[in-house]
Each structure stands twice: as C-alpha cells, then as structure tokens.
Amino acid sequence: MRRTVVTRTGLSALLLLGTWAAVGLAPAAAASPTPAPAPGVSAGLLSAMREDLGLTESQAKARLAAEKTATAVEGKARRAAGSSYGGSWFDAADGTLAVAVTDEQKADAVRATGATVRIVKHSARQLDAAKSRIDALDAPDGVSSWHVDPKANQVVVNVVAGQKSDNDVRDFVARARQTGPVTVKETAEAPRTFAAGTVGGDPYYTGNVRCSIGFSVYGGFVTAGHCGQAGASVSGWDGSYIGNFQGSSFPGDDYAWVNVGSGWWTVPVVLGWGAVPDQLVRGSAVAPIGASICRSGSTSHWHCGNVLATNETVNYSQGAVYQMTKTSVCAEPGDSGGSFLSGDQAQGVTSGGWGNCSSGGETWHQPINEILGRYGLTLHTA
Template sequence: MRRTAARIPGTTALLALLTATALTAPSPGAAAATATATALTRTAAGTERLAAVSEAVLNAEVDGTAWYVDRAGGRVVVTADSTVSPAALAELVHAVGPDAPALTVQRVPGRFTPLLAAGDAVYGGRYRCSLGFNVADGGAHYFLTAGHCGNVAATWYADGAHRTAIGPTLASTFPGHDYALVRYDNEALDHPGGFTSAPDAYVGEAVTRTGSTSGTHTGTVTGLDATVRYTGGGTVRGLIQTDVCAEPGDSGGPLYEGDKALGLTSGGSGDCTTGGTTFFQPVNAALTAYDVSVY
C-alpha cells in the first residue's frame, strides 16, 4: 500500500514566502562585505579630514609649533612653545575652521629651535654639532649629522681649533628634511660602528639620545611623522617627536634603541635640567637619500 505524505495547510504559501526571502535578503557574506566597505569609506574620509587639518595647521605659518597626526585617536596633536601667543594660537584654530574639534593643543616651555651652538665635538666654521652615525658605501666611510649643521660648514674638524680635519660636507638638506653626509678623508681617524639596523621608530618606544653638549639621556617616542616650524629656522616634516631632553650643540647626535639606529637630533625646546621636547630626523630617510648603510 503506497503511503501519501500528509499535506500541511498553508504549505504553498509558506514555501513562497521562504523563496521570496531567500531571493531578496542579503547573504551573510554580502552583509559583511557591505559593512567592511562602509568602514573603509569612513576610515578614508577620516584620514582625509586629518590630512586636511594638518595642512591647515601648516598653512597657518605659526612659528614655534609642531604637530603630528594621531590616526588611532582621530586627532592632530599640536605642541606650541612659549613664543606662541594666545592670539597666534587663536589664528591657528581659526585656520582649521569647522574641523577645529579634531585639534589637541598642548604647551611646552622654551623655544623650538635647531640645536646648533658654537663649542665642542665635531666642528665646522663657527659651529659645533654632534656626529650621528658612521655609515659606509662599499669601502668608503662617512658620517651623518643634521642638515642644518651641514648647511653652515663645508669642512668638519675633530677639534675646535680646526687642526684635525675630518672631511667635507658632501650633501646637506634643510629645511624640509634635516640630514647631511660628511666624508672621512683623514685616514688617521677611527670610525667605529656598532649598529645593525635602522628600523622605523614607534610610539611608546623607549629610546636613548647622545649629544656632545648634554651627554646621554633616555625617554620615549611620543609621536611620528611630526612637522615642526622652528622659530626663525624653517619647517621640517616627517620627524620623530620625543620627550628626551637635548641642548644646543646636540644637533646631529644619534637617537637609538640598543643596536638599532633610529634618528638624528634635529631640534626642540627645554634643556636637560628641566626636561623638554626634542625632534629627530628618521635616519632611514638619510640612508636612502645617500645610498649608505649603518654598521
């Protein structure tokens, strides 16, 4: 005897409803793709907005300010030194316009200046700077220092009396960037190494800086890709911002973590008695520009 399946009332209507739902409702994969696309669109819009805010700060042309984009926090962090008046800060905020809520403004004592001074360590003309990293290209040896140092001296010496020559400045860039290349022409001078790599710095990294004025000090990376408009000294982009102290004459000196070369001292504010904010030119940009390597 053949058994016939029982017919459930309303089955046809129910099947029609389920079929229609299957045809019109997005699949889980499609919904996820839509959500991802929406998130990417919002992220791109946020990135463009922060870039526009950063550019507006640059165009405000307020000396004594430095800033970087904090993408994770969705803000542009502006640091103003003691020379920036309340009126100048108001002009900067006004220049940003309706996106001003994306600004975070903080104050530091002192003046943002390139840390150049007459004195001791590596000498050129009337100035003293600090040697950054010894570098090489094949069998030739050089050292890196700050570009604002390289701009003021054609030849460098190991002593203030200019009796022991090191060699000439081959290339120098400042403002915009802040690095210079000096060749060792004096074969009697040692040029030891000790660094194995030159990676990018990261926020929160514990770092050490050495300079001919203030010696060795430690601190932390607080910002990346910072732009600083030095008081009377030009604008430099792409810097590492730190809370490590530095003083005039420390320019060009190395920023490092262990055997990792990170940066060249560019400028800042404060001193090593009260503390300060110091900016560093990433060393990997100089290595790329001059096609040399740390060792």
C-alpha cells in the first residue's frame, strides 16, 4: 500500500508541476554487471517482458528491435502489395513482418521491403467486407467478438464456450458464415468493461466510478468512453477537481477525453507502478499483430503480452464496440481507460476484456490514433 501511495503522489507531482525530469524516468545505475539495456529501453521494461512473455533479456532486446523494424516496414509492404494485400502480422519466430498477398506476382516487390510473404486466397478487402456484413447483424450475448485474422485468412467469430449451443448463438454463427470465409473459436468468458466503484487513492473518478488515465494530450487526457458521459466532472486520486469530460462515445466506440485545469498539467509519461520506471511516450506508431505490448492501470498496474488481433468488434452487454485491438494482456476492474504501450509508442486506452491478472485473460483497447483524429487532439510526446 505504501508503494502505491508513493507512486500516485509522483503522478500528482507530474500533473501539478508539469515536469518529469526528476521522477526517475531512466533506470538507476546498476551495481551489478547486468548488461545495459538498448538505447531507449528501460531495464524495467525488459524485466516485465521476461516475466510476462518468458523472454531472456537478450531475446527481449532483439524482439523490441525487430518489432520497431516491422512497424516501419508495414506501410511500404502494404503499398507494394496493392489490391492483393491480405493483411500483416509480426512473426515472432523469425523476427520479421509477415505479409499475406493473393497475387504471387506481387511477392518479390513485398519481399524487397524487408517483409516475408504468405500467399493466401482472400484479400484484406474481401475479409474486411465480410466482417462489415457481420457488424450489421444483431449479436446475442453468447457471441463475444469477431475480427479479421490475416494469418488464418479468415474472419474469426468468438463464442463463449458455455453458450455455444444456445439457439441464438447458433443462428448468429450460421448467418455469419454466409458473409464469407468465417471460422468459429471459443473463449472462456464474455467480455466486460473494467470500470469500478470508488476506491480511495486512485488516478481519477467520475461519480462513483474509478477509471485510469490513458495518455496526456495537449489540454487534457484521453480515456475510455464508458467511464463517463460528456460534461461529467472528474476528480483526481486526491479528490481535487481536474476537469470535465469534453467528449465521450460508448458503445459503438469506447473513447473519451477530459480537459485538465485547476492547477493540473499534462506530461508525456505512463506510470510503471514500481514494476518498471515510469515510461516516456514518444509517438503513436501502430504495432503489428504479434508484437509485444504492455498496459498500465490503476488496479493491476503493469502487465505485458502480445497483440492478438486488430479491428475486432467486441460485443459487450451494453452494445457492440468496433475497431478494437485485442491483446493477451490481463486487466481488472478500475483499469479502464489506462494506457497500452508498445515500446515507447502509445497504442490505445483500455476498454474491457475477460479474466483477471491472477488466472489470465484477454483485454481490448481502443486505438489512440482514432481518438486523436475524432476529437482533433495532439498526443503529448517527449
């Protein structure tokens, strides 16, 4: 508990004073002969990747470098593939970006960008069209989500294992299969959002709901839409007034932004909660499927995993949310709105998921660039 209070006091100092130079953003000098981390990679981040992803330090460093290269290659590979583009993902086994194409004549041009090639039957345009047709269907509670899986070259529909025999679920799956190439998988639980009732000493509150700050933008911060409606008042971990929700959308989307005033300032920092040093945010380049990703939240703090899917439609009990990114990172109530990072690049704000950080689970985030574009915001970067 004492460490939590100290960490949150640090956050208050960050927001109130608008400075991050003295809060330990770089790891302290090591007293042991442990190899120094790569430039821009903290020892704490490497430690989290060892714990959550089972990587050695050298493997974690190599993976981060390969993921950065893959992210840079993706746009060029997509352009080279043209209309035959079938999607892409990070292949952790060989450390490259894998790109699916339907036309073998495009393969050499794609390889020239540094990507590897997989020949597939369906283009991304065809798969996206099938998913859009599924988006138009009325999904029952037993259907948890659906997304395009470029590696499988299919649209994957996820159903809750205990409800797969439900008549409404079976009917939805049958109609989904009529839209195009569809495969069905089972998930352990239905998705839920990660807001929570009021608990003292956490980042921010609106009404009796506790959520987590996502990323600083100039003039405020972004977070999850289900945490509060436009106009709702927001207070900080210490109960002091921060500002109000200036925009909020849920369901359909799950994003919002809050203005910052009354002495609160913004900084390009994400809390490491003592598990890792506080992290600087340097941009918002999108990590590919298969890349490592970490999350910071006010309940379960810092955890890492992998990107599992993009542009997934999630069927919450309150309604469907579109264009979400699914990860293998765990989360718990109160983590809603919190930060998803890949390296030093902002990825999105925590929406919901299933499971917890004791038994594991999956979590979705709303991509940050969509939020910035929707409200005309600028990410505060270092």
